[in-house]
Amino acid sequence: MEAAPAARRAIRAHLDNRWAVLVLLCLSLLLITVDATVLHIAVPALTAALEPSSVQLLWIIDVYSLVVAPLLIMFGTLGDRYGRRRLVLAGFAVFGVASLAAAFSVTPLALIGARALLGVGGAMIMPATLSIIRQIFTDRRERAIALGIWSAVAAAGAAVGPLIGGVLVGIWWGAVFLINVPILLVLLPAAIKLLPDTPRRAMRPWDGLSAALSVLGILAVAFGLKEAGSGSLMPLGAALAILAGGAGLLAWFVRRQLRLPSPLLDVALFRSRAFTTGVVGVLLGVFALVGLQLMLAQYLQLVLGDSPLLAAVRMLPLVLSAISGGLAAAHILPKLGLRATMSGGLALVAISLAPTLTWGVEQHGLMLAICFVGIGFGVQVALLAASDTIMSSAPESRAGGAAAIEETAYELGAGLGVAVLGTITTVVYAPGLRAVPGVPEESMDRARQSLAGAAHVASEVGGTPGVALLNAARWSFVHALHTTIVVSVALLSITALAVAMLLRRD
Structure with missing residues (x-):
């Protein structure tokens, strides 16, 4: 007889602490999203310490997001099945162990493995943060505020990553990972005390084959794409075969989701034109932000000669404009509507990138800051409008599936941004670096791996x-950077035009 009152008291206690829980969840989310971009400033120091090949360097940076993206789906359903609190606590433990392993890695392969394990820990934590917010904020107005804060933290985390990396890499490149450990030692006991238990739905079917198809498909596409661009591990034909095999696995995954009564990913939502447009907006927005951050961070350090800390400071306008864009978007959206806000945000990013096509190895202090402001503000405005489009076009009964797809698009955009833009840069950079008198050919081969290697x-x-x-x-x-920016501008412009044409006027 006492169980029900005790359960009600426990729920009431968590509701009373809901803002403290929100702070805890947002700090957890910030830890995950920062790790997607924290290495961008650390590339030169990391390259000098471990001497990775160009493909290994891309995997070190990229494997985190590429592991997180498909696992979000799997761990989201496992959290529903076995309890989200339990999954968050386990995720903290995995993230802490992986951070230690990454900080003290002595080979590129060891660091790739540690970064992949970080992705596993991040994927265990991230879906539960959104689900628990929906659980403890029962008032619709408060829930909207909490979800807005969650969204701002998710977007700002990727932008602030290079700044944190720039500060820490001056101490030691491994510090960008080691800093996670003391933070987790504070978050773990707080999570044990504050996080509510969630109802478990153990009877809900869970499809292991679908989880395997999504993970293997995305990783195969990424690996095939990188190898097709560099050819460092296998012939072009083999790389294209892996790429095609990954695409086939993803096609199988989609067909299977459409047939299952309880799919891992509710792909039927893509039948809505507005929903699909919103997902593409998220994907392309994060694709541009994260991929270009990596290229521009290397440009600042290795072309213009900035120190890691100075490069991070010079990228600060990107961070601040992204945060201000998130705050301003809430006021812009009701006035301009979804279509104009999303399309205009993407177009602003494309316009802000255009001046960089005229730059060489000379300094452009003021113009660089102006471009960063336009990129950060435009991306965040477009992301908020895209997120609103996704959630407003999905029925209330399928809001959880829509949120899972949005989170997956976010992480997949980050992974593909580095994979695609990094591969394009590598493909153009290596042939353009011709033999230099007095430099042995073996050294030239190493120099062609990456600018940091050179x-x-x-x-x-x-x-x-x-x-x-x-x-x-x-x-x-x-x-190579100019080529990459041309591709980015073209993708952003086409997407902005498609949004303007496909979304209905509000």
């Missing part, structure tokens, strides 16, 4: 040949 080789060679090599590598990277 800087490391140039310091080893030294003298006039080393200076000549670094100058040639900088110009080759600038040419």
Whole structure:
């Protein structure tokens, strides 16, 4: 007889602490989203320490988001089945162990493995944060405020990652991972005390084959894409075969979801044109933000010669404008409507990128800051409008599935941004770096792996040949960066136009 009153008292206690729970969940989310971009500033220091190949470097940066994206679906359903609180606590433990392993990695492969494990921990935590917010905020007005804060933290985390990385890499590149451990030691006992238990739906069917298809499909597509661009591990034909195999697995996954009565991912929602447009907006917005952050962080350090901390400070306008864009979007959206806000945000990013096509190895202090402001503000405005489109076009009964798809699009956009734009940069950079007199061919091969690798080789060679090599590598990277930006501008412009045409006027 006492069980029911005790349960009601426990629920009431968590409701009383709901804002403290929100702070805890947002700090957990910030930890996850920052890790997607924290390495962007650390690339030169990491390259000097571990000497990864260009493909290994892309995997070190990218494997985190590419593991998180498909696992969000799986752990979202497992949280419903076995309890979200239990999953968050386990995720904290996995994230802490993986952070230690990453900080003390001595080879590129060890760091790739540790980053993949970080992705597993992040995927265990992230879906539960949104679900618990929906559970403890029963008032619709308060829930809207809480979800708005959650969304702002999710977007700002990716933007603030390079700034945190720039501060920590000055101490030691491993510090960008080691900093997670003391934070988790504070979050774990707070989570044990504050997080509510959630009802378990153990009878709900869980399809392991669907989970395997989504994970293997996304990883195969990413691996095939990277290898097709670099060819460092296998011939082009084999890479294309893996790419096609991954696409086939994803097609099988989609067909299976359409047939299952309780799918892992509610792909039937994509029958709504507005929903699909919103998901593409999220995907392309994060794709541009995260992928270009990596390229521009390397441009600042290795082309313009900024220190990691100075590069992070110069990227601060991107962070601040992204945060202000999220706050301003709440006021812009009701006045302009979904279509104009999302389309205008994406177009602003494309316009802000255009001036960089004229840049070389010279400084552009003020113009760089103006471009960063336009990129950050435009991306965040577009993301908020896209998120609103997704949730407003999905029926209330399928809101959970819509949220899972939005989270997956966010992480997949981050992973694909690095994979696609990084591969394009590598493909254009390597052939453009021709032999330099006085530099052995073996050293040139290492220099062609990446700009960070070229800087490391140039310091080893030294003298006039080393200076000549670094100058040639900088110009080759600038040419590759221009190509990457052309692709980004084209994608953003096409998406902005498609949004303007496909979404109905509000």
